[in-house]
Each structure stands twice: as structure tokens, then as C-alpha cells.
Amino acid sequence: MAEEKVKEPIKRVSIIISKGSLDGIYPGLIMANGARMEGIEAMVFFTFFGLDAIIKKNMNNVKVATVGNPGMRMPGGIPMPTVLGAIPGMSAFATFMMNKEMDSLDIPPIGEFIEMLDAAGAEIYACKAAMDMFHYTEKDLTEEVSEVLTIGDFYEKSAGSQIIFT
């Protein structure tokens, strides 16, 4: 029998947030915060639509995607036919419901979450390619963002990290 290897604890995580919906952004934020609470170093890299989480004018106005989301359920747990996701107001309703649940779990709104991560010592970065694509400049970014990185910079900063793509 092979000897059981001693498992090396995780020391640093590098989390990529690439999706712009509420359900796309929160998991990465929660994982980054959870890492810091365990004493694990954390950096978060926002790219593509994930940038919305650190763009001042968008960060507190992020919605749940109800179109093309077969995981959606109606109150009571009945699966929601995907076609209903396109009904006007459905995304706003799902967003309202999710924000309410988040609040009851003491999970903050995105803007406050970014502040919390910054205070916890997590590093927050924006993706240069995505910034250029959406024509954002550094002025559009919330102040907690420490730098705009190229992919090369990202890998450099991720040295010794477990990279997690969300």
C-alpha cells in the first residue's frame, strides 16, 4: 500500500470572476472572503462582465440572470420553465429574492463586499483586456482596486496560488 501523503495546506488563492450576473459574482466573492477568514492569502481578478462588480456605476445594480438559466426555481421549489425567464420583471424579481436571502445570511451587497475584502487584506485587480473592450478607464473603478493587470501580470501575481475560475 502506498503511504498516505501529507496534504499541503492551501496558502494562497487567485480567484477569477468572469461573469456579470449576481449569481456569477457572489460565489467568487464568498470564496475570497472565506479564504481570508481561514488565514489564506487571496487575490481576486475581475474580467469580462465580472468587471461590473468593481465598476462604480454598476456594482450595486447587478441582477440575477433568469434567461437561459435552467436552474431557476419558483417559490416553493418547482422548476421554472426557462421561457418564463424572459418575462419582463422576472430578473428584477429573482434579484430581489436573492438579495433578500443574501441579507438574511448576512452576506453584504457587492459594493460593501468589495470594501470588506479590501479591509481583510485581499488584493483586488481589474483585467486590462476587459477594461479596453468595454472602454472603461481607471476612473470608472472603485477605489479598492489596486491595479489593472495584463494576463501576464495576473500570472506573475498568482505565483504560488491555486487559481480558481468562476
Place this chain on the structure above:
Amino acid sequence: MPEKTLNGQTIEVDAEGYMVDNSQWNKEIAAEIAKELEIELTEDHWKILDFINAEFKSGGSIPTLRKIGKKSGVDMKGLYRLFPDGPVKKAAMICGLPKPKSCV
């Protein structure tokens, strides 16, 4: 159940070192647990510990990091400065409470 001797008292702890019987806890024991975690307790530490203890007594669970940061009188930066590398876990351990179960 593992045991350890703190401040001349035999204390029951779980596998990770969290106290099992909170009635054995007192401030001297808190200081001893803190020492094991390389933390010297100050007045600011006690603001946090007292808050967590009070919340646990009234609500039955350890408050979230966000709540502690908002209501204990020490902000988020302070929490990480006073209890480096894991503020809620370390503070709960020093309070003689079980391991926190919340993800946030």
C-alpha cells in the same frame, strides 16, 4: 475527548482545540488560549470577545465576520490586525466557544 491544562485547570477540548464545555471558561483561560495562538489580549481584543460572547448567549450562534466588524466597536481592518489569519475562528476559540459554522 482530549484535554489540556490551562491556568491550572483541566479543560476538555475537541480535536481542533475548541473548548467543549463553556462553563469551564473564564477570562484567565481566555488569556491562556490566546497565548497559545500568539495573541496578547488587549482592551480592543476584549471588545470583540465580549461582543461575541453576548451574541452567542442571546442568539445561540457565533456572529458573522460582517456583524462583528459592524457592531463590536472594532472595524474589519482592526479585526484582522488583532486576530491575524482568521479573526472569527481565533476569537471563537479564545471565547471557549465551538468552531464557527458560518461561511461568511
